[in-house]
Amino acid sequence: MILFSIIVPVYNAEKYIENTLHSVINQDESNFEVIAVNDGSTDNSLKIIKKIARNDGRIKVYSQKNKGVSYARNLGLDKAKGRYILFLDSDDELPPHTLSSYYRIFQMENADIIEGNIHISEKQDKYRNKIKVFNHDKAIKYFLNCKTISGYAGGKAYNKNILKNIRFISSISYGEDGIFFLETLLKSHKLVHASFACYKYTIRLNSLSGRGQDYNSHNLEVFKQSENIQASVPQKFKKYNKVFIFELYKSEIEKFADSTPKTQKEYYRSYKRLKSFCDKNVIGVLFTTFNLRVRKDAIGYLIWRINGKNKL
Known part of the structure; x- marks a missing residue:
């Protein structure tokens, strides 16, 4: 059985997507699939993805007309076969220990959701084994109080079982991940926040997640x-x-x-x-x-x- 499904929505990311995919390929846990969903890119993103996929059967490529990040992630969820689900934007990267660290914690804690640290630093990596465990009620309270637990799609791993009948709202492309995450919290029994650095975040204009743009x-x-x-x-x-x-x-x-x-x-x-x-x-x-x-x-x-x- 596939352990991890990493869902990567892609829109005009030709400058970044190769590094993004190689950050997954170079993981120290090799039992995964990448579901790359091309969301109507008009640059060379799809060409780059297909070239990499030809050399690695773990990378699956799907294309759709430009519908937005929510549609792309939902298609990825429909196709995912892994026991655990991650979302990775096409301009971001995973540090090499991410999947193995997630798997170790899933095995130890039997968690529904694991959240790591998004910003990489030596201090965070040094204390990568430090974890905090949240039950259902405490996780919701902390999320709503913007303490420790965030609503970002990146930097989390989900047990696929809690994602049944949960999808991103297709009509929203800004803040959609917070709504999705709350729905998963409401179904979860245990969330673990781990101090290891699990996600390298990039800010760029015109990305699917709308980061770095002027008010619009x-x-x-x-x-x-x-x-x-x-x-x-x-x-x-x-x-x-x-x-x-x-x-x-x-x-x-x-x-x-x-x-x-x-x-x-x-x-x-x-x-x-x-x-x-x-x-x-x-x-x-x-x-x-x-x-x-x-x-x-x-x-x-x-x-x-x-x-x-x-x-x-």
Whole structure:
């Protein structure tokens, strides 16, 4: 049986995709498949993938018309045969010990989800055996309080069993991974956060995940994301909704503030909606969250609002 399925959505990544695939090929755990989904690339990405796949039967290549990252990942989920599932963007890489470290923890802890550290450093790699175990309730609380557990698709491995009937929302291409991750948390019994560096993250313009871009129409999907999160969270965790959404909206306000005057004028109504929520809920967030960093963010927001500065 295949141990790992690594799902790689690809869109115009000719500068990166070779390094991405070789970072998987060079893993010290060889029992895996790569499901590369070409999402209508107009550059040489597909040609590069097929060339590499001809020399390695573990790489499976699929193509679709340009539909977005959610469609691409869902196709990968439909095709996956591995016991464990990872998502890897086409401009990112896996450190060579990633799969073997995940497998060791799955065997030790019988976890549903394992989350590692995204940013690579010598300190993180040195303490790669350090883990924290979260039960169902604690994992949800920490996620909604933006503490330790993140909603990013990268840097995680899932037991395939908990992904049955869970898919990315196809109509959302910004913040879709947070919604997906919450759905997996709701079905999980145990999450393990491990300190080893498991993911090398690259910021570039025009990627499928929309990273590194100026504020634009994709950012408006943050409202869909917050609506889905609020609707999905069980009643006993509802009080933490405002914490999660405050952090989400505060980040969007910062992106708006860094945009050009023309962009700010175009999306001013969106900014007002973001700010209205944060203004209304900042005090509640301050006294609800157990995350000290979020408390500092709330205090910083209050100071920014009082002083009327441009930067948060």
